[in-house]
Structures are given as structure tokens and as C-alpha cells.
Amino acid sequence: MVKGLLICAALIGLVFLACHAAGFRESTSVLSGTYTGAGSVMSGLLYAVTSMAFEIVTPILVIAAGVLFVLKLAFTALGRK
Amino acid sequence: MKKFLLLQKSILAVVAFAVAAGIWLPSVHLLFKPNLDRYVSGEGISPKARALAARHLALWSDPELRAGEIAKMRQNNAEWDFMARTFFVLALGNMALREPEARDQYLEIMDAIIDETIRLEEANGAHYFLMAYAKYGHFRSSDGRSLFVDSEIALMLAVRRLVEEKEAYKPLLAERVEAMVVYMQESPVLSGESYPDEAWMFCNTTALVAIRIADVLDGTDHSDFIDRWLEVAKRELVDPETGLLVSSFTFAGRPKDGPEGSSIWMVAHNLLLVDRAFAEDQYRRAKDALSASILGFGYAREWPATWAGPMDVDSGPIVPVLEISAGSSGMALIAASAFGDRTYLSSLLTSLNFGGFPIEKDGQLRYAASNQVGDAVMLYAMVLGPAWAEVERRGGGSW
Numbered sequence: 001m002v003k004g005l006l007i008c009a010a011l012i013g014l015v016f017l018a019c020h021a022a023g024f025r026e027s028t029s030v031l032s033g034t035y036t037g038a039g040s041v042m043s044g045l046l047y048a049v050t051s052m053a054f055e056i057v058t059p060i061l062v063i064a065a066g067v068l069f070v071l072k073l074a075f076t077a078l079g080r081k
Numbered sequence: 082m083k084k085f086l087l088l089q090k091s092i093l094a095v096v097a098f099a100v101a102a103g104i105w106l107p108s109v110h111l112l113f114k115p116n117l118d119r120y121v122s123g124e125g126i127s128p129k130a131r132a133l134a135a136r137h138l139a140l141w142s143d144p145e146l147r148a149g150e151i152a153k154m155r156q157n158n159a160e161w162d163f164m165a166r167t168f169f170v171l172a173l174g175n176m177a178l179r180e181p182e183a184r185d186q187y188l189e190i191m192d193a194i195i196d197e198t199i200r201l202e203e204a205n206g207a208h209y210f211l212m213a214y215a216k217y218g219h220f221r222s223s224d225g226r227s228l229f230v231d232s233e234i235a236l237m238l239a240v241r242r243l244v245e246e247k248e249a250y251k252p253l254l255a256e257r258v259e260a261m262v263v264y265m266q267e268s269p270v271l272s273g274e275s276y277p278d279e280a281w282m283f284c285n286t287t288a289l290v291a292i293r294i295a296d297v298l299d300g301t302d303h304s305d306f307i308d309r310w311l312e313v314a315k316r317e318l319v320d321p322e323t324g325l326l327v328s329s330f331t332f333a334g335r336p337k338d339g340p341e342g343s344s345i346w347m348v349a350h351n352l353l354l355v356d357r358a359f360a361e362d363q364y365r366r367a368k369d370a371l372s373a374s375i376l377g378f379g380y381a382r383e384w385p386a387t388w389a390g391p392m393d394v395d396s397g398p399i400v401p402v403l404e405i406s407a408g409s410s411g412m413a414l415i416a417a418s419a420f421g422d423r424t425y426l427s428s429l430l431t432s433l434n435f436g437g438f439p440i441e442k443d444g445q446l447r448y449a450a451s452n453q454v455g456d457a458v459m460l461y462a463m464v465l466g467p468a469w470a471e472v473e474r475r476g477g478g479s480w
Binding site (some may be wrong): 001012025026027028029031032033034035036047048051052053056059060061062063064065066067069072075 | 089090093094096097099101102104105106109112153154156157158194360392394397398435436438440450451452455
């Protein structure tokens with residue numbers, strides 16, 4: 001599970017970085033109703049969603065992985081006792 | 082045993098997620114929280130304002146770049162083209178007062194914007210800066226002028242002359258002020274229409290500010306008209322639920338839309354030069370009814386909880402449930418700055434840094450999620466103050 005959470009976090013990060021590298025940040029002007037060209041609605045919304053996922057969900061996944069790892073260690077230690 | 086292990090794993094996962102969310106969610110705003118001194122400054126021009134202004138100055142210095150930006154805005158709303166000009170001129174006026182050594186540069190751009198705006202109005206009529214529905218009705222006032230266009234051009238002229246007198250603009254301001262006063266008085270609520278049979282509080286208070294500044298500059302006296310306007314507005318144009326001025330109403334004074342965030346924040350800021358006590362009252366009420374914050378991110382609603390209004394070009398997109406309005410939140414920056422509400426301003430800027438997707442390059446700043454009018458509003462929020470203070474100084478105190 002810990003590994004799965006970290007893979008998820010990495011995937012979100014990769015998708016966001018790909019959107020950023022593709023220049024989709026420019027297209028977020030759709031949020032103010034200003035269209036920059038064909039496909040700008042999709043690329044703008046995709047950037048907004050992945051950016052917020054990267055800033056909100058990714059850290060939660062990473063922290064949860066850490067907490068889970070510590071809890072598992074604690075339970076394993078308790079089990080041995 | 083297997084079931085027990087599965088249950089144990091699920092409980093651990095829930096606990097881990099709860100702890101992670103409990104740690105991260107209340108903290109995430111700290112990543113975007115601004116150092117307020119980099120955005121607003123008591124004296125001089127803050128670094129962020131300077132970078133934001135640099136982008137606009139570049140646009141107004143490069144006709145090709147400007148044409149592209151204006152075309153993008155006009156495709157959706159011709160008003161945005163016009164209002165971007167107004168807010169940028171207001172910002173430049175304040176910047177010229179903050180930075181006298183750069184005054185000539187700012188005045189040159191202000192004049193270029195004003196001259197081009199008036200030229201476009203003369204060549205194409207006021208409809209050039211209005212939304213298409215302005216053509217499908219008849220203004221009730223006798224000369225059929227739009228206060229939206231008149232008030233903002235008058236304010237641009239007034240602020241320009243406030244920074245430094247320009248003889249050529251004297252008659253242009255005087256004529257527009259007199260025209261506005263005449264047709265505003267034709268309405269039972271002393272208010273001009275922006276669109277056929279549709280008056281806006283935003284435009285009417287902008288007109289009052291232009292009239293007030295013209296009085297200070299030219300020694301005219303419209304205080305009786307302004308006092309009568311205030312008396313009527315307080316009596317006829319206040320929403321009983323919130324005590325806030327309504328945003329739009331008919332020529333006869335029948336309210337159309339209730340209090341609206343994209344309007345009331347600017348109205349409160351305008352009222353500072355009309356009736357300071359009333360302005361402070363409206364700001365306090367607007368904050369009670371429209372401002373909110375979630376996990377350190379400040380925002381503003383377009384409509385108070387007591388009024389069900391639509392999402393439109395003024396409100397911008399509205400996030401459901403939380404009712405976050407981009408338009409209202411942007412305009413709230415102006416009011417928060419004007420009323421020295423640094424806590425709210427800081428929380429609004431936190432949201433702007435998060436959801437506005439700022440792009441800083443070559444000393445220029447812009448917000449990708451915004452557009453030219455949005456950025457001009459933000460710039461104005463960062464530099465406002467000196468122009469209103471100058472009017473009060475020359476007028477001999479506040480009203």
C-alpha cells in the first residue's frame with residue numbers, strides 16, 4: 001500500500017509536469033472566460049485540475065505513505081513483543 | 082484471520098489519510114501566502130505591482146501585442162476591453178503620484194489610452210464598448226447615452242488631470258460631467274442607464290466620483306446633486322435583507338439584481354469620495370454577506386446567501402457549493418486594499434497565487450488564469466490610494 005501511494009503521487013506529479021512542459025498553464029485563461037485558441041478549454045482545465053491535484057493530493061499521498069509506514073513498523077514491533 | 086488483516090489494513094489506511102489530510106490541508110495555504118509588502122506599499126510602488134505594470138506597459142507600447150490581447154477579450158466581452166483601459170489608467174494615475182520621477186512616462190501612456198478610447202467611441206459609438214444586447218432596446222433618458230462609457234471616460238480624464246493639468250482635457254471632462262448630470266436627473270432615482278432601461282450602481286458611483294473630482298479640479302459644485310443622489314439611493318436602492326446597495330435597477334428605480342459582489346466592492350471604494358461613512362458601512366456589510374475563507378484561502382461570493390443570482394460575465398465562473406466567484410474575488414481586492422483590510426487582502430492574494438497561476442518572466446508578471454482586465458484590476462488594487470487622497474487634500478477633507 002505504501003508503495004502504491006507513492007506511485008500514485010509520482011504519477012500525478014508526472015502528469016502535472018507534462019502539462020506544465022506542454023505550456024498548458026497559458027490556457028488557464030479559460031477560467032476567466034478568455035479563450036486562447038482551439039483546444040484551450042481542455043488544456044486549461046487539465047492544467048488547473050492536475051496543478052491542484054499536485055499541490056493538494058500529492059503531498060497528502062506522500063504524508064499518508066509515511067504515516068502508514070510508521071504505523072506498520074509500530075504494529076510489527078508490537079506483534080513481535 | 083484474512084478478514085481481520087484486511088480490516089486492520091483498512092483502518093490503518095484511513096488513519097494515515099486522516100493524519101495526512103489533517104497535517105497538509107490547514108498548511109497548504111502557507112505555500113501561497115504572500116509577503117504583503119511585496120504587493121502593496123504605503124509609499125512608492127511594490128515589486129509585484131511594478132512587475133504587473135511592466136506587462137501592461139509592454140502591451141501599450143507594442144501595438145501588435147496589444148491588438149492580440151484586446152481581440153481575445155473582445156471575442157467574449159467588449160466591456161472588458163473598455164474596463165481594462167479604465168483600471169490601467171486609474172493604476173497609472175496612482176503610480177504617477179507614488180513615483181513622481183516616472184510621472185511623464187505614465188502620463189504619456191495614460192494620454193495614449195484616453196485618446197484612443199475617445200477616438201474609438203467617436204468613430205464607432207458607445208456600442209463599441211458595450212455588449213451586443215445594448216442594441217436591442219431603447220434608453221429611457223432623452224439623449225440615449227450609456228453611463229457605463231461616460232462615467233469611466235470621465236473618471237480617466239479626471240484622474241489624468243488630477244496628476245497633472247492638461248488643458249485639452251478640461252472641456253472634455255466638463256462636457257461629459259454636465260451631460261451625465263443632466264441625464265441622471267431625468268431618472269426618478271437620479272441614475273443613468275448603462276444599457277437600455279438598465280442602470281448599474283457600479284457605473285453610477287463611478288460617475289459620482291468623476292463629478293466629485295471635476296468639482297475639485299474646476300471649482301464647480303455638484304454637492305447638492307450628489308447629496309440628493311445619496312438620499313434617494315439609501316431610500317430606494319438598498320436591499321432590505323443585507324442593507325447593501327443593489328447592483329442593477331431600471332430607469333424608474335425598480336431593482337433588477339440584488340447586491341452583487343462584482344459590483345459592490347467597487348461601489349464601496351467609489352463611495353469613499355462621496356460619503357465616507359456610507360462607504361465604510363457598505364464595505365462592512367459586503368464583508369459580512371460575501372467574504373469567506375476556507376483553509377486560509379480567502380474569496381468572495383457573487384451573491385449573498387439571501388439572493389439567488391446567476392453566473393454571468395460579471396461574476397465569472399462560480400465554484401458550486403462554496404460559491405467562489407472569480408469576478409467578485411478580484412474586485413474584493415480593490416475594496417480590501419482601499420479600506421486597509423490587510424487580513425482579507427492577504428487571504429485573497431493567497432487564493433490568487435494558488436488559482437491565478439502567476440507567470441513571472443523578464444520582470445513582467447501576469448496571471449495566466451486572468452486576462453488583461455483582471456490583471457488591470459489587480460494592479461489597481463496594489464497601487465490605489467494616492468489619487469483618492471489627493472482629491473480629499475484638494476477638496477479640503479473627506480465627504
